[in-house]
Amino acid sequence: MPDTHFYRYDGYDRTLVSERVDQFRDQVRRRLAGELTEEQFKPLRLHNGLYLQLHAYMLRIAIPYGTLSSRQLRKLADISRKYDRGYGHFTTRQNLQLNWIKLEDAPDALAALAEVDMHAMQTSGNCIRNVTADHYAGAAIDEIEDPRIWAEIVRQWSTLHPEFTFLPRKFKIAITGSPNDRVAVRVHDIGLRLWRNGQGEVGFEVIVGGGLGRTPMIGKTLREFLPKDELLAYLEATLRVYNRYGRRDNLYKARIKILVHEVGVEKMREEVEAEYAATRDGALKLPAATIEAIARQFAPPVLSPRPAVSGRVVAQRLDDPDFALWLKSNVAPHRVPGYAIVTASLKPAGAPPGDASAAQMDGVADIAEAYSQAELRVSHEQNLIFPHVAVEDLPQVYRSLAALGFAEANVGKITDIIACPGLDYCALANARSIPVAQRISNHFASIARQHDIGDLKIKISGCINACGHHHVGHIGILGVDKNGVELYQISLGGDVDFGRTAIGSILGPAVTADKVVEAVDAIVTTYLDARRDGERFVDTYRRIGAQPFKERVYAAV
Amino acid sequence: MAKNLSGDLQVASANRLVDGMVVWLDEAGQWTDRLEHAAVARDKRGAEFLLERARVEAFSVVDPFLVAVAEDEDGTIEPLSLREKIRASGLTFDAIAADAVRYA
CATH class of the missing domain: 3.30.413.10 (Sulfite Reductase Hemoprotein, domain 1)
Incomplete structure (x- = not known):
């Protein structure tokens, strides 16, 4: 099985996640022993992604920028089988929710996640949530740069950031590296869009104050072009202004979109730029070597040259109208000729959108290992993506997905709900x-x-x-x-x-x-x-x- | 069959601490996962007493609260609100089974 082509935890990450599991295990023990009240315990469990819903606890597992290895997906299947009811729900933040977790099992579930470098931190609470990114990242034909490099940098900066653990409200960031927006950058607290300016430099358009919820708003451009190495310092300045002025008196007016709306984007920009001017050359100005070290972990897989047209695909397309429709809706062009991006539809007719059984997760992991470099993506539209499939393998991938019930040719269509x-x-x-x-x-x-x-x-x-x-x-x-x-x-x-x-x-x-x-x-x-x-x-x-x-x-x- | 839909009848419910499952307080002050065993308060004073008792017995549950119910002539009780009906009866669609690979 090939190595992953995305960030791999180092010792620091593993220690942090492992210590958090131990800490939560002790918190659960104290809650079950009556040493903590629910009022004391609730924020602790929420900081670990554990909600109490109508019928049971729900564990929301972070899938950073929607990128998964087949090994990680198998572990999610195992956890759902062992600690839940054998299925999970992929969410619009590219996460996975397990709906029937027992409190007494939650620490073991988190420990199992840690075995594959995953956790559930910052999937709840008034903090910076799991950063989302283009589900075609690293494969898209229209991509300027892989947004996951920056999503990972933001992840490392925002994880347990002490200043931003108790923001006025939750905070959601999305990053796209393509002109075709597949992450909805304008309806996030901060949307980041990589683009190339007239001088050929790549930087970020920083969009702020978008959001849905009770008061939907379209984000406004805070900075037209931000040099990439200034990203963290600029984000920190923006979050600091929000943390200072965001409303804490009214839950429904606490998101940054309300602040931007009330003060206006010009005033917001003035405040952010003033804060930024004071901090821009500090520790958050990223050295090129740091960026390069992370970028190297996202180096695309070496894809051997393949024919761009496959006789097998052409023949099956002519023989099988369902396959032909699937090619049209569920297969997207890849940056490397002879390869394609395939979307497994988690929307079979009449099924709960975004749900997958443990068996289906295992089956998807099998397909990823056989045909897509053991890599997967979760889309915010609640589907799973195989980012690197050889065109000539498309018939086999289609057949394998059909056997799982995930070959519905409906991506972007009326039932892709x-x-x-x-x-x-x-x-x-x-x-x-x-x-x-x-x-x-x-x-x-x-x-x-x-x-x-x-x-x-x-x-x-x-x-x-x-x-x-x-x-x-x-x-x-x-x-x-x-x-x-x-x-x-x-x-x-x-x-x-x-x-x-x-x-x-x-x-x-x-x-x-x-x-x-x-x-x-x-x-x-x-x-x-x-x-x-x-x-x-x-x-x-x-x-x-x-x-x-x-x-x-x-x-x- | 005639039902009492006045909302005067109430039971005390909560989620069980250890696993989050839905439970109701019975006449003996125990938490049960069977709605038909729930103690029914029949007036405002009874409801206040029931909630107070639920809070006293809350060591093993989370956040007890009152649920308005209707009662058939044969004594069968049913929550009035859809939310509580779903809490009592479960999902209103078939969730996929762990080993399933196709939807029916």
């Missing part, structure tokens, strides 16, 4: 998300029809916290509770594409659960009737506006 766990699991939710996603998925199960409809993203949240990103869905669905009845508010026109990021507009009155499918069907029919050649759903919506959709939906429900 993002959904939060909703009221079936979550203590914060007001309404269910997964059953709604399942009904929509079953209704639009025909792959041929999905491809006819084209790119259409449905995102479902079970409450206003918007973990299902409904604000930026082409069709967004928000579950609300009205006098004990689940209702679903539909919005249209959301988007996360770079340069077109938009918050969706509410279509009209919320509909009952049993009418959601009819409403979505009416929206799709309106689009199909109105679209011009090659026009995506969201483009048709922008051209014709909400009214035709509204008339059709409310006539149907």
Whole structure:
């Protein structure tokens, strides 16, 4: 099995994670012995990613920048089998949630994670959360630089950062190294976009104050071009300004987006730049050798030259229409000719979006070892990615995925739904998300029809916290509770594409659960009737506006 | 069958400390994972007493609270809110089994 082509823990990392496991084991022991109250214990367990949900504890495991080795995925499968109910849920922050962990088992689960250099720190609490990055990183044909090098540098800087452990609220950072934004940089507390300026230098556009939740906002550019080696000092200055001025008086106004909105981006920039001027040449100015040492760990695998066109693939594409559709939707071009990026859809018809059984995780790990350099990515759209697949191996990968139930040719299509766990699991939710996603998925199960409809993203949240990103869905669905009845508010026109990021507009009155499918069907029919050649759903919506959709939906429900 | 939907009836619930599972307080002051064994408070004073007792017995559970329930004529109780129905009955869809590789 090849070595990994991403960061490997050193002794410092291992000691830190191991000591944290021991510390948490003792905290759990004291809680179970009654030496700690729940009030005392709750922040300790949350600092280790352990939530208490409706039915059980939930462990949220960090998958830094969504990158996994096959060995790590096998361990996740083992942990889910041994300490949970044998399945897990991949999340919109590229993490994995196990929904049935016992408190008494949690330290052992964390110890097992530590064996493969993983943990659950900073997956909860008012700290800098797991940094997300492009799931095509290191393989994308449009990539300027691998964003994971910087995500790892940010990870090392932000892990247990004493100044930023008790921020006004949680803080989410996303990094893309490509012009095609696959991480939604404009709806993060800080979004970082690598780009090349007129002088040929690569640096970051620093975007601040985006976010979803109760008050969705699109981030604003704080710094047009930041030299790469200045990243940490600039981030520290930004976090310091937020920590100083962010509102702690109102939970709902505590995110940095509210601060930026209230003071304006110009004032925010002035404050950050003043702080930065005082600290920019300090310890956080990264030496080139440090950056290079981390970059070396992300050196791409040596991929032997392969034919860009495979006779086997061409033949199967002609013989098998399902395979042909899968090639169109689930396979993306690779930076190296003769290779491809493959997305395993965790959205089989009628399945809970993003869920995988232990057997499926093992199966995906097998495929990664056989065909993709033993590497995997988790996308924020809750799918798994094989980043380095030889084109001539695509038929075998397709067959192997089909055997797992993960070969649905629906990536980017109407059934590639993002959904939060909703009221079936979550203590914060007001309404269910997964059953709604399942009904929509079953209704639009025909792959041929999905491809006819084209790119259409449905995102479902079970409450206003918007973990299902409904604000930026082409069709967004928000579950609300009205006098004990689940209702679903539909919005249209959301988007996360770079340069077109938009918050969706509410279509009209919320509909009952049993009418959601009819409403979505009416929206799709309106689009199909109105679209011009090659026009995506969201483009048709922008051209014709909400009214035709509204008339059709409310006539149907 | 007629149900008491007034919301006057309440039971005390919590999550079990050791594993987070849903439990209710029974007449003997023990935490049970069977809703049908839960002690039912039938008025405001009874509910206050039940919650107080739940807090006293909270060593092995987390954050006890009251849950409004309805009661059939045959004495079967059921939570009024969807959230509590889900807590009592479990997921409203079939989760995938550990060894499953395909969805039905």
